[in-house]
Amino acid sequence: MLWNTLLLALRAIRRNLMRSFLTILGIVIGVAAVITMVTLGNGATRSVSDQISSMGSNLLMLMPGQRFGPGAEPGAPFKGADVEAVRNQITGARLVAPLVTKAATVVYQASNWSTSVTGSSNEYFEAGNWQIAAGRNFTESEERAGKAVCVIGDTLRDKLFDRQNPVGSEIRIKQFACEVIGLLKAKGQSSMGSDQDDIVVMPLRTVQRRLSGSQDINRLTISVRDGVSIDAVKAQLVDLMRERRNIGDNENDDFRVMDTRQIAETLTSTTKILTMLLAAVAAVSLLVGGIGIMNIMLVSVTERTREIGIRLAIGALEREVLLQFLIEAVVLSSLGGLIGIALATAASILLAGLMNVPYLFDPGINLLSFLFSAVIGVIFGFFPARRAAGLNPIDALRHE
Amino acid sequence: MNGAALLRLSGITKTYGVGQAAFQALKGIDLAITAGDFVAVMGPSGSGKSTTMNILGCLDTPTSGSYEFQGVHVEQLSRNERALLRRNFLGFVFQGFNLLARTTALENVELPLIYRGEPAASRHATARRALEQVGLQGWEHHTPAELSGGQQQRVAIARAIVTRPAVLLADEPTGNLDTATSREIMDLIGAFNREHGITVLMVTHESEMAAYAKRIIRFVDGRVDTDHRQGEAA
Structure with a gap:
């Protein structure tokens, strides 16, 4: 009985190709949309968390001032003694890198490029997970003497050196010439969307003397x-800085400490919310696809009711007719679901490539949308048939 | 006459609607049909001839009365049992052909055999033979849309007789056909009655078609009016 009914169901699908195609199409679009959106969202989330870990993990950033934006009170900058105090007194600190940042225009031969120049030490590279792609980092004497040497990011090689090896060349920053001693390995965009490779790093002392003109550390x-x-290190750091900056018990900090984990959590939760939003939009298309299937089924109900009448008249049992319609519905919606998954996989890989986010296969969402499509197909394909199969054969035959 | 009744209706009534709007289509039908007979049922529209036919064909159920098929009380059977009765003993031919659309002649004829669970090989052979018997060899792979009305009715007849039913029920089988085609169809039905002993029940309002039958029953207002054998005095 099952085999014969399967045959009947497949024959019914074959002879109603347009109807079958439209049914499948509704499911394909819905399933493909949901899976693609969620997959790309997952990829974006992963890409954000990858970028955050490329900033370096377990990092604390100590900055003067309490708030961002307008009305922010700029706290006093740090001094070299603060760096030494942190190095000596915060036992949990592995590396401490002081930073001074200045915007400057960098010139090489006929090309110039506005970028930000960072003064720091070799610890900066280590803490930030930077790798040297070519050349070397600073020597101790270069750091101590504040020599005019620099390590540049990949973007500068792109803008100034036309992708040639820059090591050994001399670039001009404001009034002084600076030898390029190293090239950093590219990191790509930061999670905030800025270009992390648009960077020039020099010894701290060089920047303080030649660019910022002060002993301040940003x-x-x-x-x-x-x-x-x-958290313990953070608390120690806050205590130390309050003491060094003479902040009274009931006064607010005039500095702040951020940690990368916190930033990571904020950013990943944002992208997760966006993913859910996209998925919700896509779920609407799945619903619309379902409504499309419902329309097709309702339009064809007259023809199908007569068909059921014919089948009953020539001796089909009610349950055989129902099984046939159930198989038809399951075959069509599963086929639609599978095509949708295939299409979504192709679209996700393609779009992930274009958007520069990793492609991550998510079995959960694939399974979920497949099941949902199957349920829609079965509900809309099967229930009209159930009503028709319960009629007296003559009433089904005469259905107008 | 060949013995006991194959079909027997006793006191069959059928009422449509309820209360004030109720309409009694059949007002007590008593009828016995013997195996191998060829019966034409005639009567004006609304006389209850089609309703009687549908009850005999187990397509519809009577409001009251009893219907015996080979001694089995059909009114006591379940839906499924009635379906099995249709499957194993009855064949139908309708005025509007009622073939499955976009389905080839062969597949239409195969359909009752599929429900009977016949294996594919013998099913194809049997269905082809039935199409040959109705003169449609070479048309096996045409769909109803590609066939004339007469040819479609031949496919319907092939589908009805492919299972060698005990009774062939035909509701105005020539109602949609021209006279020449109608005669061919009637010859075909007559041949199945004569050569294969299939009992035929046919509703018609054309005297010419009724003339093919051995026995003619006239309905008026939900009752049997006259019932006579061809050749006997009316």
Whole structure:
């Protein structure tokens, strides 16, 4: 009985190709949309968290001032003594990199490029997970003497050196010439959307003397030792800085400490919300696809009711007719679901490539939308048939 | 006459609607049909001839009364049992042909055999033979839309007789056909009655077609009016 009914169902699908095609199409579009959206969203989330970990993990950033934006009170910048105090007194700190940042125009031969010049130490590379692609980092004497040497990011090689090896060349920054001693390996965009490779790093002292003209330090990046609680180090750091900056018990901090984990959590939760939003939009298309299937089924109900009448008249049992319609519905919606999954996989891989996010296969959403499409197909394909198969054969035959 | 009744209706009534709007289509039908007979049922529209036919064909159920098919009380059978009765003993030919659209002649004729669970090989052979018997060899792979009315009715007859039913029920089988085609169809039905002993029940309002039958029953207002054998005095 099952085999024969399967044969009847497949024959029914074959002879109603347009109807079958439209039914499948509704499911294909819905399933493909949902899976593509969620897959791309997952890819974007992963890409954000990858970028955050490329900033370096277990990092604390110490900055003067309390708030961003207008009305922010700029706190006093840090000094070299602050760096030494952090190095000596915060036991959980593995590396402490002082930073001074200045915007400057960099010139090489006929090309010039506005970028930001960072003064720091070799610890900066280590804490930020930077790798040297060519050349070397600073020597101790270069750092101590504040020599005019620099390590540049990949974007500068692109803009100034036409992708040639820059090591050994001399670039001009404001009034002084600076030898390029190293090239950093590209990191790509940051999670905030800025270009992390648009960077020139020089010894701290060089920038202080030649660019900023002061002993100020804008920022400290602190890498926390593995196995040490970030929160504990953060608390120690806050206590130390309050003491050094003479902040009274009922006064607010005039500096702030951020950690990368916090930033990571904020950003990934944002992209997760966006993914859910996209999925919700796509779910609407799945619903619309379902309504399309319902329309097709309702339009064809007259013809199908007569068909059921014919089948009953020539001796089909009610359950045989129902099984046939159930198989038809399951075959069509599963086929639609599978095509939708295939299409979504192709579209996700393509779009992930274009958007520069990784392609991550999510079995959960594939299974979920497949099941949903099957349920829609079965509901709309099967229930009209159930009503018709319950009629007296003569009433089904005479259905107008 | 060949013995006991194959079909027997006793006191059959059929009422449509309820209360004030109720309409009694059949007002007590008593009828016995013997195996191998060829019966034409005639009467004006609304006389209840089609309703009686549908009850005999187990396509519809009577409001009251009893219907015996080979001694089995059909009114006591379940839906499924009636379906099995249709499957194994009855064949239908309708005025509007009622073939499956976009389905080849062969597949239409195969359909009752599929429900009977016949294996594919013998099913194809049997269906082809039935199409040959109705003169449609070479048309096996045409769909109803590609066939004339007469040819479609031949496919319907092939589908009805492919299972060698005990009774062939035909509701105005020539109603949609011209006279020449109608005669061919009647010859075909007559041949199945004579050569294969299939009992035929046919509703018609054309005297010419009724003349093919051995027995003519006239309905008026939900009752049997006259019932006589051809050749006997009316």
